[in-house]
Amino acid sequence: MPEPPGSLRGTGVSAGSGCGPVRRMVGTVPEPPAGARHGGDAAAEAAAALAALEGVAASLEDLAGHAPDDAGHDVLHAQALMARDPELAAGVRARVAVGIAAPRAVFEAFAAHREALAAADAYLAARVADLDDVRDRAVAALLGVPVPGVPASDEPFVLVARDLAPADTALLDPATVVAFVTENGGPTSHTAILARALGVPAVVAVPDATTLADGVVVLVDGTAGTVQIAPSPSDVLAARFRDRTPSHVSAAPAGPGGTRDGRRVPLLANITVPGDLAAARAHGAEGVGLYRTEFLFLDRADVPGTAEQAAAYAEALDAFPDGDVVVRVLDAGADKPLPFLPPSAPEPNPALGERGLRMLRRHPEILAGQLAALAKAGAGRPGLRVMAPMVTGADESAAFAAACRDAGLDRPGVMIEVPAAALRARDLARTVEFFSVGTNDLAQYACAADRQSGALSRLHDPWQPALLDLVALAAGAGVPCGVCGEGAADPILACVLVGLGVASLSMAPTAIPAVREELAGHTLDRCRAAAAAARASRTAATARAAARAVLARRR
Amino acid sequence: MTERRVKIMSRVGLHARPAALFVQTAAKAPMDVTVALDGRDPVNAKSILAVLGLDAHHGEEVTLAAAGDGAEELLNTLESILSQEEHGRA
Structure with a gap:
């Protein structure tokens, strides 16, 4: 069109x-031009530069005081210390003393420190972004342009x-x-x-x-x-009129998810923090299909203690006393580096590096600590399931299952997001109780397309027939298989996934009502026919169109 | 001049919250304070950028140095920060 x-x-x-x-x-704050000179009053120029830095420090401290969590607080507090750094101030003064204008002097003084940090490991490289932000705020103040953010x-x-x-x-x-x-x-x-x-x-x-x-x-x-x-x-x-449909759906009474002919398909929520539980319940989720625990750990200096972790997990279990709550153990690495889990060597391709279960195998004490906290939260709360991210082969899934059972957790599962794991799903199925397919990472790895790359977004399309083939392998391997990637949030694709044999769907809570309504309109056989039509297609676009055509026949 | 060799016990090394606490404590002292990794030049312990730039990890040893009245007490305090395994939010 x-x-x-x-x-x-x-x-x-x-x-x-x-x-x-x-x-x-x-x-973007413009780079002050090289060679910019001040009028000759070095003392006044230096005072202006240092006042700008102090202003930035004060505003960052103020933001830190309002940060909703420890992670945000620590980052903003460290940034305030950077703005007040005495070595940085000395570098600014030295440059102004030889005639360089304040904005350029600040820019160059930051650059000297930036190189030292950028050369170091992933954790410090992340601090470079923090440092750049401080620099941009100070330069913006001196140039009189808006502060970034x-x-x-x-x-x-x-x-x-x-x-x-x-x-x-x-x-x-x-x-x-x-x-x-x-x-x-x-x-x-x-x-x-x-x-x-x-x-x-x-x-x-x-x-x-x-x-x-x-x-x-x-x-x-x-x-x-x-x-x-x-x-x-x-x-x-x-546009507002079109939006009525989803809001009408949202108001529909929530019941258990399933097909028109009664195949139960629990509709679960993906959550990141306990605060998401209210939205999950409000949208009619029957449980939690993916609890991303790394946000308990992210930007923390130390590993959170057993009691703190157990409380966060128990809160989710108590919100859904009758449903399953699938907790994914720490998925660190790649775009989520943690200071206490540094990679063993620099990683030019972090998404292909030591992340998820790979990282936890090198730090078994952190996995054991998290499993102990989960066991504590799961005592007397039967809905708990635990799964590992970034699992590649049956040896890894067996080792994870053994660690879970050692901790007293008897329903271990693994995520299927590496193509090798999908291809050998039958081997993995012998070692664990369930699978959960992460369509986002599975698409990234199956299509060799970095998730962070906007230019490749067409290759992240979960409708790709190759991805549907991999999901079918996982769903047919002999253990219950859910999908917790964003693919589950597309109502039409959700029907196709059920047709492929997927047993539960987990998604952002706001997507649940529309998926529930669509699924309730079709029989399991119709979903299977839509899945077959999609897999018989050669491109994502034709797969989507073919599935739509099948599902549009006589609603 | 008072010197002190200290092993970094913090799991995250001299980064993140321990680094912030270390620098803030040093910055309050009236005298100069330095911190050095073996074989490298000492850096200003009051500078978060210099301290982060050391990239000192868990288990590594650093040498703290300060001179003048109160140097001993200051190094005691800094040593206790580096010797802590975990640092809760103040």
């Missing part, structure tokens, strides 16, 4: 529409950014952001996951999104993947 003029296209990753003025994330606004707006990092969104007020639009990212980027968790419409991988001017009104359609510039009132009304 041709796009109307004044429309940008990307990948819709969080359904619904949102309309409002653009507020760009101020992400999520823009402040009392009115609702559409947030436009190159990409959103977890640190950017720590202080985000979801009440004022009506939609996200980003240049980078794919369906599994932080932006996409955050948007779905908040129920905010989002379109990612939009070329030139950051050229949209501040204040321009846009209509973001997170279902179609479009960003319409200066929409007419009738366009906005039409």
Whole structure:
């Protein structure tokens, strides 16, 4: 379908529409030109530079005081210390003394330290981003340009950014952001996951999104993947009307998920922190299919203690006394480096490196500590299941199952996200009680397409026939197999997954009502026919169309 | 000049929260304080950027040095920070 003029296209990753003025994330502060000189009053120039740094330090301390969690607090506090660093201040003074203008002097003084940190390991490399942020804030103050970050606004707006990092969104007020639009990212980027968790419409991988001017009104359609510039009132009304359908579905009474002819398919929630449990219950989740525990550990200096961990797990179990709660043990490494689990060597391709269970095999005491905390939380709470991420072969799944049983956990499972594990799923099935397919990583590894790369987002499409083949292998291996990737959140694909033999579906809570309604409209045989039609196709687009055609026959 | 060799017991090394605590404590002292890894030049213990740049890991030894009144007490305090295995949020 041709796009109307004044429309940008990307990948819709969080359904619904949102309309409002653009507020760009101020992400780039210009580099002060080399050779910029000050007027001659070095003392005044140095005082201005140091005052700017102190102002930045004070504002970061203030932000730290409002940070919702320890992780955010520690990062912001460390950044304030950087802004007040005496060696940095000496470097600024020395440069101003030889005539360099304050903004350039600050920029160069940071550069000297930046190199030392960037050369070090993954943990310090992450601190480089923190350091750059401090530098940009100080340079912005001296140049009189806006400070980087999520823009402040009392009115609702559409947030436009190159990409959103977890640190950017720590202080985000979801009440004022009506939609996200980003240049980078794919369906599994932080932006996409955050948007779905908040129920905010989002379109990612939009070329030139950051050229949209501040204040321009846009209509973001997170279902179609479009960003319409200066929409007419009738366009906005039409989009609102379309949005009624999901909100009508949301209001429908929640019952157990299943097909029209009574095949039960538990619909579960993916959660990140205990605070997500309320949304999971509100959207009718029957349990938790993926509890991402790394966020208990992320940006922490130390491993959280047994009692703290057990309390977080128990909270999820108590929220769903009659359902399953699948807890995934620490999935560190790759895009989630942890200071207490450094990789054994520099990793040029972290996604292919020592992450997930691979990392825990090198640090068995951390795995044992987490399993002990899980066993403590699971005592008297029968819904607990535990699974390992990034499992490659049956030797690894057997070792993980043994560690679980040693801890008193008798329902171990593994994630199927490495193609080798899917191909040999029957071997793995002999060692554990269940599987859970992570479609995001399985697509990344099956298609050799980095999840972080917006340019490759078409290869992250869970409709790819190759991915459906791998899911079918896992679902037919002899143990119950769920899907907890974002693929489960697509109502049509959810029916196809059930047709492939998948036993439960876990997704962002806001996606559950639409999946429940779609699934309830089809028999198991119809789902199987849709799955067969999709697997008989040669591309993701034709697979989707073929499945839709089967499911559209006589509803 | 008072010197002290200390083994870093913090699991995360001289990074993250222990590094922040170490630098803040050093910065409060009136005299100069340095920290050095074996075979490398000492760096300013009051500078978070210099201390992070050491990239000192769990189990490594560093040499702390300070001079003047109160140097002994200061090094005691800094040593106790480096000797702690875990650092809860203050």
